[in-house]
Every structure is written in structure tokens, then in C-alpha cells.
Amino acid sequence: MADNVLWIITDDQMRSTLRSMDRTWRRLARKGVHFRRGYSAMPLCGPARASILTSLYPHNHGCDSNMTHPPFVAQGxxxxxxxxxxxxxxxxxxxFGKYMNGLAQQPSYVAPGWDRWIALLDGMVDDPRVNVDGTVRTVGSQREFDAFAAQRLRRFIRRHRDTGPWFAVYAPTAPHGPYTPSPEHADDFDGVEWDPPALNEPDMGDKPSWIRDLPPQDRRRMRKIYEGKLEELQDVDDRIGSVLDVLRRTGQLRRTWIFFVSDNGYLLGEHRLFHKSQPYEESAGIPFVVRGPGVEPRTVDALVSQVDLMPTTLDIAGLDPDAGRDLDGRSMLEPLRSGDWSSWRRRLLVENTNLDWAMLREESQSYVEHVRSGEWELYDLASDPHQLQSLRDTDVSEWSRRTGQLAGSRGRALRELEL
Known part of the structure; x- marks a missing residue:
């Protein structure tokens, strides 16, 4: 029987928080491939989810605002x-879960290709309505919706115990605010410290002009949000554990590929910034784990992106990822199985076509070009992992050329430029 595929997509989860999820860490990261350098295609919820579903960068799918669903559908x-x-x-x-912001404009919409459809209508999680296979229902709070979606996913898995292969997505709203962890976990991280090296960075002279005079963030508020995220992730961790239990009990775990990512990371005062959307590791970097049949556990430094999920999934199903149109991502299947990443991409694009910046990751370096202002940043993450000092005395003409090429390409041409 062919293998199943499950995508788990959290919301606004920093890469650094993965280790706090004990079940996910033990049962996915330590039993699969843990990527230390996983990235969002664009670190903003809606555009990132559009990239995940289509394997297109935002400069190719054209949905660069967070109200993503209407243009996504309008463009077909x-x-x-x-x-x-x-x-x-x-x-x-x-x-099963959060889809895209703007879905509430079409309350009974069911996206093509989905046999079962449990989608939150308002991706900003202040609307309790849920679309259940085209019928609008009210579930309640964010936490209740995540539990409801996980329960429906477990039912879906049980129903496929002895049937053909399946492909499913579980997309909880957590750890997106407002932070409402369950009573079981509401005090798990009370008083947790939050003092990363880049918090309220004192010398901003190496940063682009718009950011240099930003006021410091409220450290207590940042710490409280961090606490809320960690506590909500314990609920996500519990639900992932329950899904893995069902897979194991129904005999499906050994033939199921599981991809764990987030839509984007999150800045909590680093470089005096709050939220996401920006070209720094805390925002653009995401947790990224793959567990699957025949995959030896390991941690790797290969540069991987959300756009790689679709081609890898199609490859698992024995399909040509580029049949019909070229995909921007590449299949990870062969190196996941062999453990040999030597022929993998050497450089990777991350972008924000709304804020007009593009980032190029290559080896240990991160180059950011702010197209509108003509400013740039270059960091060596090996010696400066917190991006505190841009390498200003550097000729970046070649960096700029390669970044511009990638940000203007698609499909096979884009993938050739990565090598």
C-alpha cells in the first residue's frame, strides 16, 4: 500500500521553541530529519500558506498581503x-485547521482537492465560525477549534485504517495570539526568562534607516508573549502526540510521512522589532522536521523551504512534481532516504514582496536587499548568529546580482540558480 502524508503547520512558531515540545521532539525530530536551517518562503501567515500549497514563491503567486484567500482564488x-x-x-x-486569512468572505467555500474540509473562517482567530465541508458551524475559542480540528483528523485517520493512501493537513491556530492555553498548561512556563542577545539591540547603526530609531520594546510584554507561546505549544504537543498514537494503534505510523513546519517565525524584541515579516532569523526561520518510512534520524544543515513540501509529497506519491507547471521547490525525497545532501541547493531565497526585501542564504551568510531604499545587510551567522553586526566593508555586487536573479525567476530556472 502507498504511503500516507501528513503536514502539520503551526502558526507563528519560532524555530527555537521546537525543543520545548517534548512529544514532538522525541517522536518526530529524534525519529526523523531535523533541519536546523528551515525557512519560510515569506514570513507572513497568508502568503506563506499560499507558498506551501502551491510551491510558488510570493513573487510568482502574487498574494503578498495577509488577506490572502481572495487573490489566491481570483488567480486560480x-x-x-x-x-x-x-x-x-x-x-x-x-x-483540518487554519487555512488562509480572508476565508470568511466565502463562508461556504471548500477548496478544490479536499474530501474533508474543517477550516477556520477567520484566520485572525477572532471569529468562532468554522466551515465543516461547506456548512458553517460555531465551535468556540481558538483552543476549542484546535481540539476540534485534531479530533476530526484522528477520526479521518481511523477511517483509513484499511483503505487506500491519504494526504492530510493539520494546521492549529496556536501559538498565534491571543494566548489561551488550556488549564492543564496555563502555568507551565510562568516566569520563564526572555533575554536573547538581540533583544532591544543597543547599536542599530548597521541596520537599514527605517529601523535605526525604533524605540525599545517592552521587555515584560515580550516575556509574557513568549510564555504564552510556550504554553500554547504544550497543547499543540499533546494533540500531535494523540495523532501519533492513533497512527500507531491503527498500524499506519510506519507508512506515513510527517512534515512539521510553521508558517513563519516571530520577533519578540530582537532588533527592537515585534511580530514577523522581517528578514531576520527569528522571523524568517521556522522549525522544520520530516519523519518517514526508511528515513534515518539525523540533524542536517541543508537549506530547506516551505516550497519544498509540495514537490516532496508529490514525489512520495510517485508523481512528477513538474507535471503541468514548474514548481519553485524541490523534492527532498531522495536525500531524505539516502542521507546524502551534497547535491542539494547551495543557496536559498526568502522574500517579502509586500515590504520589498529579498534575502539570500548561502553557506553561513545571510544577505538582505531592501529594494525600495537601496539599502542592504550582510551577516555571517557562523560568527554572528544573532545578526548584531552587518559586514559593511564588503563588496556585495555579486550578492545583489544573485538575489535579483532568484527573485525574478520561477520553476526549473529558479532551481538552477540555487546550485
Whole structure:
């Protein structure tokens, strides 16, 4: 029987918080491939989710605001996604969780390719309505919705104990604010410290002009948000554990590929910034784990992106990822199985086409070009992992050329530029 595929996509989770999720760490990260250098295609919820579903960078899908669903549908992107291709290949499919912001404008919409559809109508989580296979229901709070979606996912898995392969997505709203962990975990991280080296960076002279005079963030507020995120992630961890239990009990765990990522990271006062969208590791970097049949546990430094999920999933199903149109991402399947990443991409693009910056990661360096202002930053993350000092006395003309090429390319041409 063909392998199943499960994507788990958290919301606003920093890469550094993965280790706090004990079940996820033990049962996914330590039993699969843990990528230390996983990145969002664009560190903003809606555009990132559009990139995950289509394997297109934002400069190719054109959905660069956080109200993503309307332009995504208007451009016809929903008609060619990982779901539509897997469904056409004979997989049963199910979506359980947050989809895209703007879905409330079409309350009864069910995205093509999904047999089961449990989607939060308002991705900003202040609307308790849920679309259940085209019917609008009220579930309650963010925490209640995440539990409801996980329960429906477990039911979906149990129903496929003895049937053909399936492809499913579990996308909890956590750890997106407002922070409402369950009573069981509400005090797990009370008083946790928050003092990263880049918090309220004192010397901002190496940063672009718009950021240099930002006031410091309220350290107590940042710490409280960090506490809330960690506590909500314990609830996510519990639900992941329950899903893994069902997979094991139904005999499906050994033939299921599990991808764990977030839509973007989060800044909590680093470089005096709050939120996401910016080209720094805390925001652009995401947790990234893959567990699957025949995959030897290891931690690797390969540069991987959200756009790689769709081609890898299609490859698992025996499909040509580029059939019909070129994908911007590349299949990880062969190196995941072999452990040999020597032929993998050497450089990786991250971008924000709304704020007009593009970042190029190559080896230990991170180059950021702010196109509108003509400013740039260059960091060596080996010696400066917290990006405290841009390498100003550097000729960046070649960096700029390569970044511009990647940010203007698509499909096979883009992937060739990564090598």
C-alpha cells in the first residue's frame, strides 16, 4: 500500500521553541530529519500558506498581503495545489485547521482537492465560525477549534485504517495570539526568562534607516508573549502526540510521512522589532522536521523551504512534481532516504514582496536587499548568529546580482540558480 502524508503547520512558531515540545521532539525530530536551517518562503501567515500549497514563491503567486484567500482564488491558484494533484492521484484528502486569512468572505467555500474540509473562517482567530465541508458551524475559542480540528483528523485517520493512501493537513491556530492555553498548561512556563542577545539591540547603526530609531520594546510584554507561546505549544504537543498514537494503534505510523513546519517565525524584541515579516532569523526561520518510512534520524544543515513540501509529497506519491507547471521547490525525497545532501541547493531565497526585501542564504551568510531604499545587510551567522553586526566593508555586487536573479525567476530556472 502507498504511503500516507501528513503536514502539520503551526502558526507563528519560532524555530527555537521546537525543543520545548517534548512529544514532538522525541517522536518526530529524534525519529526523523531535523533541519536546523528551515525557512519560510515569506514570513507572513497568508502568503506563506499560499507558498506551501502551491510551491510558488510570493513573487510568482502574487498574494503578498495577509488577506490572502481572495487573490489566491481570483488567480486560480486553488485549482492546482498539492491537494488537487494528490486527489487526482487517488489519495483521500483532508484539511483540518487554519487555512488562509480572508476565508470568511466565502463562508461556504471548500477548496478544490479536499474530501474533508474543517477550516477556520477567520484566520485572525477572532471569529468562532468554522466551515465543516461547506456548512458553517460555531465551535468556540481558538483552543476549542484546535481540539476540534485534531479530533476530526484522528477520526479521518481511523477511517483509513484499511483503505487506500491519504494526504492530510493539520494546521492549529496556536501559538498565534491571543494566548489561551488550556488549564492543564496555563502555568507551565510562568516566569520563564526572555533575554536573547538581540533583544532591544543597543547599536542599530548597521541596520537599514527605517529601523535605526525604533524605540525599545517592552521587555515584560515580550516575556509574557513568549510564555504564552510556550504554553500554547504544550497543547499543540499533546494533540500531535494523540495523532501519533492513533497512527500507531491503527498500524499506519510506519507508512506515513510527517512534515512539521510553521508558517513563519516571530520577533519578540530582537532588533527592537515585534511580530514577523522581517528578514531576520527569528522571523524568517521556522522549525522544520520530516519523519518517514526508511528515513534515518539525523540533524542536517541543508537549506530547506516551505516550497519544498509540495514537490516532496508529490514525489512520495510517485508523481512528477513538474507535471503541468514548474514548481519553485524541490523534492527532498531522495536525500531524505539516502542521507546524502551534497547535491542539494547551495543557496536559498526568502522574500517579502509586500515590504520589498529579498534575502539570500548561502553557506553561513545571510544577505538582505531592501529594494525600495537601496539599502542592504550582510551577516555571517557562523560568527554572528544573532545578526548584531552587518559586514559593511564588503563588496556585495555579486550578492545583489544573485538575489535579483532568484527573485525574478520561477520553476526549473529558479532551481538552477540555487546550485
Amino acid at each position: 491558484h486553488d485549482r492546482d495545489t498539492a491537494a488537487t494533484r494528490m486527489r487526482a492521484a487517488g489519495y483521500d484528502t483532508g484539511y
